[in-house]
Amino acid sequence: MKIITAFKVCPDFDKLKKSDLTVEEEMSVDTHFLPNVLNCYDESALELALRLKEKNAEAELSAITVGGKREEPTLNTLLALGYCHAVKAPVDEKLFRFHPDRTARALAAYNEACPQDLILLGQEAPLGNSSAVPALASLYTGYPLITSVIDIPDIREEAVTLRAVRANEVIEIRAALPCVAVIGNAVISKLRVPTLRDRMKSREKKIETFQAEDEIAGSSLTPVKLETVSRLRAGRVSAQKGCEAIMDVYRESLKERLGAL
Amino acid sequence: MEITREEIVDKMREIVGSDNVVTDKEVLEDATHDRFRKYEGYNHVFVNPLPAAVVFVNNKEEVSSVLRFCDAKKINVVPRTGHSATEGGLETIVRNSIVLDGSHMNKILNIDAVNMQVTAECGVVLEDLENEVRKQGFTTGHSPQSKPIAMMGGLVATRSIGQFSTLYGGIEDMLAGVETVFPDGTICDIKAVPRRSAGPDIRHVVLGNEGAMNFITKVTVKLWKYYPEYQECMGFTLDRMQDGLKIMREVMVEGYRPSVARLYDAEDGKEHFSHFAPGKCVIIFVTEGPQLVSHANAEGIRKIMKNHPECTPVETKLIETWFANLNWDAARIEEERKEVLETKNVCCTTEISAPWSAVEHIYEVCAKRVMEEIPDITVFGAHASHCYSNGINLYFVYWYNIVDCAPDEEINKYHLPIKKIICEETIKAGGSMCHHHGVGKHRTHWIDKEHGSALYMIKKLKAAFDPNGIMNIGTILPYSETKDKWNEDK
Numbered sequence: 001m002k003i004i005t006a007f008k009v010c011p012d013f014d015k016l017k018k019s020d021l022t023v024e025e026e027m028s029v030d031t032h033f034l035p036n037v038l039n040c041y042d043e044s045a046l047e048l049a050l051r052l053k054e055k056n057a058e059a060e061l062s063a064i065t066v067g068g069k070r071e072e073p074t075l076n077t078l079l080a081l082g083y084c085h086a087v088k089a090p091v092d093e094k095l096f097r098f099h100p101d102r103t104a105r106a107l108a109a110y111n112e113a114c115p116q117d118l119i120l121l122g123q124e125a126p127l128g129n130s131s132a133v134p135a136l137a138s139l140y141t142g143y144p145l146i147t148s149v150i151d152i153p154d155i156r157e158e159a160v161t162l163r164a165v166r167a168n169e170v171i172e173i174r175a176a177l178p179c180v181a182v183i184g185n186a187v188i189s190k191l192r193v194p195t196l197r198d199r200m201k202s203r204e205k206k207i208e209t210f211q212a213e214d215e216i217a218g219s220s221l222t223p224v225k226l227e228t229v230s231r232l233r234a235g236r237v238s239a240q241k242g243c244e245a246i247m248d249v250y251r252e253s254l255k256e257r258l259g260a261l
Numbered sequence: 262m263e264i265t266r267e268e269i270v271d272k273m274r275e276i277v278g279s280d281n282v283v284t285d286k287e288v289l290e291d292a293t294h295d296r297f298r299k300y301e302g303y304n305h306v307f308v309n310p311l312p313a314a315v316v317f318v319n320n321k322e323e324v325s326s327v328l329r330f331c332d333a334k335k336i337n338v339v340p341r342t343g344h345s346a347t348e349g350g351l352e353t354i355v356r357n358s359i360v361l362d363g364s365h366m367n368k369i370l371n372i373d374a375v376n377m378q379v380t381a382e383c384g385v386v387l388e389d390l391e392n393e394v395r396k397q398g399f400t401t402g403h404s405p406q407s408k409p410i411a412m413m414g415g416l417v418a419t420r421s422i423g424q425f426s427t428l429y430g431g432i433e434d435m436l437a438g439v440e441t442v443f444p445d446g447t448i449c450d451i452k453a454v455p456r457r458s459a460g461p462d463i464r465h466v467v468l469g470n471e472g473a474m475n476f477i478t479k480v481t482v483k484l485w486k487y488y489p490e491y492q493e494c495m496g497f498t499l500d501r502m503q504d505g506l507k508i509m510r511e512v513m514v515e516g517y518r519p520s521v522a523r524l525y526d527a528e529d530g531k532e533h534f535s536h537f538a539p540g541k542c543v544i545i546f547v548t549e550g551p552q553l554v555s556h557a558n559a560e561g562i563r564k565i566m567k568n569h570p571e572c573t574p575v576e577t578k579l580i581e582t583w584f585a586n587l588n589w590d591a592a593r594i595e596e597e598r599k600e601v602l603e604t605k606n607v608c609c610t611t612e613i614s615a616p617w618s619a620v621e622h623i624y625e626v627c628a629k630r631v632m633e634e635i636p637d638i639t640v641f642g643a644h645a646s647h648c649y650s651n652g653i654n655l656y657f658v659y660w661y662n663i664v665d666c667a668p669d670e671e672i673n674k675y676h677l678p679i680k681k682i683i684c685e686e687t688i689k690a691g692g693s694m695c696h697h698h699g700v701g702k703h704r705t706h707w708i709d710k711e712h713g714s715a716l717y718m719i720k721k722l723k724a725a726f727d728p729n730g731i732m733n734i735g736t737i738l739p740y741s742e743t744k745d746k747w748n749e750d751k
Contacts, residue, residue: 015582015585015586017582017585020582033576033578033579033581033582034536034582035533035535035536035583036535036536070536072539073531073535073539188603189599189603190599190600190603190604191604192604192605192606192662193604193606193639193660193662194639195636195637195638195639195661195662196632196638196639196640196641197638
């Protein structure tokens with residue numbers, strides 16, 4: 001039983017001040033000074049894989065990323081957590097942007113070299129948000145695609161049980177292996193943390209490098225426009241305080257709506 | 262005869278009005294603890310007895326009346342403002358306590374631009390105060406990480422310190438005057454003057470009393486001109502914490518006064534700097550003040566750093582961005598809550614101070630012992646963030662996975678054993694077990710060793726100002742020291 005999770009490490013845009021948002025010549029945002037975070041959907045996927053391993057001791061976990069130095073701390077963490085293989089498909093980080101096709105090809109190439117039973121991917125990631133990698137990975141591996149997965153309660157020899165969202169309802173799916181599962185708003189969002197002893201024990205394990213035949217470089221998409229999206233919500237700030245503010249909000253904003261229920 | 266819970270609540274309503282006495286179960290549960298028992302709180306496990314009420318006071322007269330009543334009836338009072346304490350100082354460890362909350366006393370009373378001081382009620386949030394004085398081009402110079410939450414009364418009561426302490430000092434250097442109320446109802450206003458030699462400095466009966474002797478109602482702190490445009494920031498990476506400690510000493514002993522002087526070891530730094538300094542220690546300096554002063558300090562520090570080839574400069578922008586995201590606000594605490602519940606991975610801290618001659622030993626022995634003796638540790642690191650001519654602090658930061666352990670066993674399995682190692686090793690080496698979080702209720706185990714022969718003075722102060730032992734029982738001095746007094750006639 002082999003399970004592989006593809007992940008991406010991204011700049012933490014929550015820590016980007018508006019005044020620091022500068023667009024560079026090649027239509028990119030300078031983020032070199034920001035700390036890195038694991039893409040949230042991928043983080044769920046990595047933890048779900050660990051939970052599957054707890055239920056199925058035979059499972060062999062791998063993690064793969066297309067990246068460079070930035071991904072190495074995460075790869076080492078995964079080795080300490082019990083992942084058998086932590087694989088890096090190296091790229092020139094400065095050149096590699098908007099690359100769903102080549103990322104999917106790299107994953108498919110690795111799968112060809114080391115066939116997997118279950119491929120887990122997060123549904124999207126910042127810096128592009130194309131959401132295209134999972135579908136392309138399904139296409140290039142020939143594995144069926146299951147989207148909007150929020151939990152994976154069980155995996156056996158031939159099949160995996162998944163919970164996924166369809167038309168705002170959670171349904172349970174029993175899918176034959178191999179397949180590609182796309183992790184959406186999962187029931188878990190955080191990756192567990194290895195102990196220092198686990199880290200020390202895993203020092204012998206090395207990050208593996210996988211070089212796809214098709215060199216991963218350049219950009220397959222060329223951005224033509226870059227602008228910030230306003231996320232301000234419509235609303236009204238009450239001028240009152242305390243209980244009067246609550247009554248004000250009730251009268252002006254809630255009463256009518258509640259009455260309509 | 263013991264007063265009933267209902268009688269306590271009725272009397273509180275009579276003094277402060279019904280709207281200001283809260284007895285909702287959820288509020289009372291939340292009031293039984295502070296961030297020391299955050300894991301229990303996140304799991305809705307409350308081991309301390311529920312207080313009779315949370316009582317919001319609006320002025321010093323109400324404080325006086327409440328305290329006088331509680332003193333007469335021997336009701337334990339836990340003073341509180343911002344609820345950001347970390348050492349259990351806000352825990353209600355005896356039945357039918359009241360939590361006396363000053364957060365409604367939140368007026369900034371006077372920004373005195375001539376005498377360069379600002380007076381605020383105890384419930385003013387430090388960040389609000391700082392924002393107001395900044396509008397006039399001033400700063401208090403106080404910037405603890407809890408700035409968005411912590412309030413002036415609590416900041417004085419716990420002897421807090423901020424990130425710019427190397428220039429501005431701790432709250433004890435900032436506090437010009439303070440008004441406080443004692444358990445017998447006496448209101449004392451210690452006037453704000455530049456200095457005086459009229460007997461012992463009585464501000465220090467209030468500073469750091471942790472609500473165990475009096476309730477602070479009003480605070481006057483000094484102001485300084487604020488020159489953000491002249492701040493100079495620099496960062497360096499290096500391999501060894503011990504080398505960094507020597508550099509910090511050199512900067513201080515040579516007489517330079519950065520506002521920020523911080524040194525992170527590689528383990529603690531992993532949480533902050535892995536994007537540019539994985540596996541490295543990091544030193545950070547910020548200088549500020551008038552242009553000539555700030556620049557002279559920066560130049561002097563740069564000159565020292567040039568003589569240390571083991572240090573590599575890092576881009577200023579990296580440090581500035583990190584610094585801008587350092588503080589803890591309510592949203593970050595909520596984020597932490599969710600993360601802790603999912604991962605069962607908890608971060609706790611213990612901060613100590615040490616003379617230069619002992620700090621390296623304390624750092625090394627604590628790391629070694631914790632790693633050897635405590636299970637499930639995921640991070641054990643430290644940073645130094647407050648420097649003095651005669652020593653430095655160490656802020657030990659430790660994360661652990663909670664394994665096979667109920668929420669109410671977490672403290673005894675992990676946090677207290679780690680704290681015990683740090684406090685005992687620090688005291689043994691000649692340092693102080695509390696740098697700026699106070700004793701609370703969970704460092705009282707070592708208060709005798711901390712003070713040695715001087716514990717006499719602490720006990721006398723407590724006995725003199727709180728003879729019935731009603732103020733925040735079990736804080737600074739262990740419950741066993743005061744329980745006999747407290748239980749008399751109950």
